[in-house]
Amino acid sequence: MDSDAVVDVRGLNHWFGSGDMKKQALFDVNLTLKRGSFTVLMGPSGSGKTTVLTLVGCLRAVQDGSVKLLGQELNGAGEGQLVALRRRLGFIFQAHNLHESLTAAQNVMMGVQVHGGVPDRTVEQAALHALGLVGLADRTSYLPGNLSGGQKQRVAVARALVSSPALVLADEPTAALDKDSAAEVVDLLKRMGQSRGTTTLLVTHDNRILDRADLILTLEDGRIIRVEERN
Amino acid sequence: MSRLLQRLFGRLPIGWLQLTHNRTRFAAALAGVAFANVLVFVQLGIMNSMGAATLRPYTFFQPDVMISAGDANSLTDGGNVARQWLLQAMADPDVTDGMGLFIANVPWDRGDKDISLTTFGIDPVKPAFLAPEIATDLTLLQVQDAAILDRLARGLGKEEAAAIRPQSPLSFETQGRTVTAYSTFAGGGGFGGDGYMLVSDQTFLSLFPARRSAAPDHILLTLRPGAQPEAVIARLKTLISDPSLRIRTYAQAAEDDLVYQQTRRPTGIIFGFGVLIGVLVGLVIVYQVLSTDVADHLREYATFKAMGYGPRFFLGVVFEEALVLGILGFVPGLIVGTSILLIMGAITTLPLAMTPSMAASVFVGTIVFSALSGAIATRRLAAADPADLF
Numbered sequence: 001m002d003s004d005a006v007v008d009v010r011g012l013n014h015w016f017g018s019g020d021m022k023k024q025a026l027f028d029v030n031l032t033l034k035r036g037s038f039t040v041l042m043g044p045s046g047s048g049k050t051t052v053l054t055l056v057g058c059l060r061a062v063q064d065g066s067v068k069l070l071g072q073e074l075n076g077a078g079e080g081q082l083v084a085l086r087r088r089l090g091f092i093f094q095a096h097n098l099h100e101s102l103t104a105a106q107n108v109m110m111g112v113q114v115h116g117g118v119p120d121r122t123v124e125q126a127a128l129h130a131l132g133l134v135g136l137a138d139r140t141s142y143l144p145g146n147l148s149g150g151q152k153q154r155v156a157v158a159r160a161l162v163s164s165p166a167l168v169l170a171d172e173p174t175a176a177l178d179k180d181s182a183a184e185v186v187d188l189l190k191r192m193g194q195s196r197g198t199t200t201l202l203v204t205h206d207n208r209i210l211d212r213a214d215l216i217l218t219l220e221d222g223r224i225i226r227v228e229e230r231n
Numbered sequence: 232m233s234r235l236l237q238r239l240f241g242r243l244p245i246g247w248l249q250l251t252h253n254r255t256r257f258a259a260a261l262a263g264v265a266f267a268n269v270l271v272f273v274q275l276g277i278m279n280s281m282g283a284a285t286l287r288p289y290t291f292f293q294p295d296v297m298i299s300a301g302d303a304n305s306l307t308d309g310g311n312v313a314r315q316w317l318l319q320a321m322a323d324p325d326v327t328d329g330m331g332l333f334i335a336n337v338p339w340d341r342g343d344k345d346i347s348l349t350t351f352g353i354d355p356v357k358p359a360f361l362a363p364e365i366a367t368d369l370t371l372l373q374v375q376d377a378a379i380l381d382r383l384a385r386g387l388g389k390e391e392a393a394a395i396r397p398q399s400p401l402s403f404e405t406q407g408r409t410v411t412a413y414s415t416f417a418g419g420g421g422f423g424g425d426g427y428m429l430v431s432d433q434t435f436l437s438l439f440p441a442r443r444s445a446a447p448d449h450i451l452l453t454l455r456p457g458a459q460p461e462a463v464i465a466r467l468k469t470l471i472s473d474p475s476l477r478i479r480t481y482a483q484a485a486e487d488d489l490v491y492q493q494t495r496r497p498t499g500i501i502f503g504f505g506v507l508i509g510v511l512v513g514l515v516i517v518y519q520v521l522s523t524d525v526a527d528h529l530r531e532y533a534t535f536k537a538m539g540y541g542p543r544f545f546l547g548v549v550f551e552e553a554l555v556l557g558i559l560g561f562v563p564g565l566i567v568g569t570s571i572l573l574i575m576g577a578i579t580t581l582p583l584a585m586t587p588s589m590a591a592s593v594f595v596g597t598i599v600f601s602a603l604s605g606a607i608a609t610r611r612l613a614a615a616d617p618a619d620l621f
């Protein structure tokens with residue numbers, strides 16, 4: 001076992017539904033994400049990619065097998081432990097999921113404030129800095145309604161990265177974006193990951209992203225059928 | 232505002248930002264809360280003034296004990312009391328004096344409209360039974376058909392009332408006789424009549440020939456200073472062999488009357504019910520606003536959950552919204568409520584007014600019920616499942 005692993009999944013099985021409707025979605029999934037690596041998870045629709053992401057991201061209870069996140073076992077972990085772990089993660093969803101009533105800066109501030117006890121000024125400066133890194137320094141006080149799709153997704157990236165998470169989980173973050181914006185967002189993720197040593201697990205159908213990956217995992221019918229290491 | 236709240240909460244005022252994001256909805260919500268407040272204020276105002284109006288006539292007299300018929304729930308209700316019980320009561324060593332009190336309404340044709348005066352017939356040589364303001368003028372009533380008139384009676388002009396003196400009395404026809412008012416006192420229009428008038432028992436009996444001097448409406452007693460009213464009443468109950476009579480301290484009689492008016496009379500019940508409706512309307516409005524707001528932001532809340540925000544954060548947001556609605560809705564509610572009570576008071580001459588205690592209790596009630604609505608609305612938060620976000 002790799003001590004440098006941010007995520008270490010062993011023999012993970014997962015079922016949805018119960019009784020007659022019970023259906024297995026994951027079969028004996030094993031994967032290891034090294035610190036600072038950029039991993040892409042691929043596979044056809046319904047293959048279980050999102051399920052893996054939600055299990056690793058503490059959004060679903062682990063039923064069978066072992067998921068070690070940042071050295072902590074998630075199988076059997078309590079809600080308090082899961083909430084605390086989530087604070088060390090950065091989530092980027094397919095939809096930007098920004099809060100429409102909050103400005104770009106305020107949305108990003110929510111990513112800092114979750115840690116509590118941070119002075120207002122520091123929170124604000126961190127948010128403005130993160131927005132600067134994603135190239136939105138001149139849009140900090142815009143409401144999401146006044147930003148383009150790409151800009152909104154960049155705000156979401158800034159929100160996910162603002163408190164330097166140990167692991168970023170992204171589920172098709174570029175699906176709603178045009179080609180240029182998509183490339184921009186992925187480059188951003190990759191670049192910020194490299195400069196901060198963040199580990200990234202990204203689900204995508206987008207082949208253009210593959211050349212940026214260190215590791216490509218392919219899921220099919222709930223099983224990992226291919227593991228491809230790059231460079 | 233946002234910065235101030237941020238300083239206050241130590242976090243972004245999400246609730247405030249969320250509520251104010253949709254201005255129209257926010258304004259409608261505040262108007263709703265204000266409306267509920269106004270509803271409660273008006274009902275409470277009327278209830279309070281009913282209470283004040285009920286207690287008002289009790290302040291004209293100051294006996295220690297009152298004997299009334301069993302069905303006499305208020306001064307003007309119920310049957311008579313035989314005067315023989317007055318003589319019986321006088322036998323008690325602690326009873327110093329007694330007086331029969333006669334009560335009936337007389338009409339007064341004021342030309343443009345008839346007003347009704349609640350008339351008290353009293354013994355004009357017993358000032359000890361009367362409030363000081365009236366007691367000083369009591370000898371005036373020894374003249375047949377003399378009266379002391381309520382200068383606050385509805386329909387009586389201010390100047391007209393102020394001009395009434397022994398040198399310049401005011402006469403008017405009622406019950407086929409000419410009554411002459413030589414002086415005035417501060418009564419005030421109530422719910423049972425437009426004002427009050429005091430006459431001697433002799434005058435009263437000639438105004439109402441059907442009434443008998445042997446059967447006053449109530450018997451008033453004064454006690455020796457230092458006497459225990461409860462002990463005297465207990466003795467009177469054995470002394471007076473009619474068990475249907477109510478023998479109470481005068482203060483207790485007033486208190487019973489108030490409770491009766493507010494809980495047993497249709498008007499009291501209606502206005503009490505009005506308060507309840509107002510509270511319910513407010514509760515429903517705040518709940519409706521908050522739960523729609525939670526439902527509209529489930530996705531955002533799920534995102535915050537995924538980011539690591541715990542249940543306390545979400546409760547805080549909903550309570551923040553409840554407080555914002557409660558506090559900001561109360562202000563216009565107070566302003567409009569006060570104005571309506573002022574206008575209604577001016578029209579009816581009832582003592583309708585916003586009192587600080589009323590404002591304070593409605594404010595506290597608004598906050599409590601808003602928080603309660605918030606607490607109910609938070610149950611919807613459980614629907615925000617971050618696993619559904621991806």
Ligand SMILES: Nc1ncnc2c1ncn2[C@@H]1O[C@H](COP(=O)(O)OP(=O)(O)OP(=O)(O)O)[C@@H](O)[C@H]1O
Nearest residue numbers: 016017024025043044045046047048049050051052
């Ligand atoms: N909440 C759920 N309840 C029941 N079944 C579910 C649930 N979520 C996913 N599944 C099932 O589990 C399997 C894997 O779903 P998952 O969402 O992980 O697929 P995916 O690879 O992310 O697909 P896509 O590319 O379409 O997003 C599918 O068969 C799906 O129907």
Ligand SMILES: [Mg+2]
Nearest residue numbers: 049050171621
């Ligand atoms: Mg999916």
